[in-house]
Amino acid sequence: MGLKTLHKETEFGVGDRIKVHQKIREGAKERTQIFEGMVIALKNRKEGKTVTLRRIGVGNIGIERIFPLTSPLLEKIEVVKRGTLGVRHAKLYFTREKSPREVAEIYARAQSREGAQKEIKKPSKKKAKHARRKK
Secondary structure (H helix, E strand, O other): OOOEEEEOOEEEEOOOEEEEEEEEEEOOEEEEEEEEEEEEEEEOOOOOOEEEEEEEOOOOOEEEEEEEOOOOOEEEEEEEEOOHHHOOOOOOHHHHHOOHHHHHHHHHHHHHHHHHHHHHHOOOHHHHHHHHHHO
């Protein structure tokens, strides 16, 4: 039960919006299908690792798909938008009852936390003044 996982050097986590490129065989033909959605759950650890994605389809119908990460049919995963910093739970099943606007608040929290973390890393001016006085 983690908040982040790795697939072929692409790190993503719960709350992120990702695109999954999956190979689909139809008879002798092969094509790539892309499914874009928000990660609402990561399950298991080693061989049985799965990711659950949710998106809103035509007519405001929620569509969920579960992808096994060890499947050879998964070509690649792209991170479209980070939302992990705005997430407080490992499973986001509560977003099923939320409107798209309320789900967008998760990304807003993530952006505000990113900004707060960048400000924390900057050295304060007071410390710089005290450092000069000691010398």
